[in-house]
Amino acid sequence: MLLGVLSQDAIALMPLPQDVLSEMVVWLEVPTLLSFRQCCSLADRVVSRELNIRRNRCLHPYIAFPDPFRALLRIAGAVVVGxxxxxxFDPTAPYTSSDLDVSVPAGFGQRFQTYLQHCEGYTHHADVDPLDDYIGGLTRTIRMRKDNLQIDILESHTPLAAFPVPHFLGTHLFCWLSADSFCTAYPGLAFERRSLITENHIFFANAYSAA
Structure with missing residues (x-):
């Protein structure tokens, strides 16, 4: 794996044509991309384009029109989670996503539901128990469906859309994507494909099942 800080090796790539660099960065992990983009303006442009492609790929196939959807994420301050x-962060991981989870600030759930209905052709399936995967931080979860595709709108308790993220069951999903940025809370664990399961979730799940 190409992981870590690029120094002389990265600088040596600079004489390569932009189209060649664009093909090479496809295989780089996020930490390497972030180091590489600091080399020069060309590297910054190539990496920015690659990160933009990866963001849109995360929305596919759930979102047919990624640019206006990302504009809505930007306006609302919402984030893609899960x-x-x-x-x-790990596009070669040995699993696929079964749905798209979008965490929105308090009061924005209905707006995203309306957008998905009118602009993406989804229908409201159900309001599901927000405690299925999270131990807190959520007001409600709105489930939208279109054919075999599913999007869950997670409405935060607070104006901060990412507030529910640390309430998930394990650190492997302590991450989010906004329209223009990204964050993973435990990059060391994430890139080793390891996770810490939260003790509170185990206790809460047992108590919830017993009830």
Whole structure:
């Protein structure tokens, strides 16, 4: 794996044509991309383009029109979370995302539901228990479906869309994508494909099942 800080090796790539660099960065992991983009303006442009492609790939096939959807994410301050966000950091992971999870600030759930209905052709399937995967941080979960595709709108308790993220069951999904940025809380664990399961979730799940 190409992982870590690029120094002289990265600088040596600079004489290569832009189209060649664009093909090469496809195989680089996120930490390497972030190091590489600091080499020069050309590297920054190539990496920015690659990261943009990867963001849109995370939305596929759930979102047919990624640019206006990302504009809505930007306006609302909403973020993509869950396995789709995790795949952004590890696109070669041995799993696929079964749905798209979008965490929105408090009060924005209905707006995203309306957008998905009118612009993406989804229908409202159900309001599901927000405690299925999270131990807190959510007001409600709105489930939208189109054919065999599913999007869950996670409405945060607070104006901060990412507030529910650390309430997930394990650190492997302590990550999010906004329209223009990304974050993973435990990069060391994430890139080793390891996770810490939260003790609170285990306790809460047992208590919830007993009830």
């Amino acid at each position: 396995s789709s966000a995790a795949l952004f």
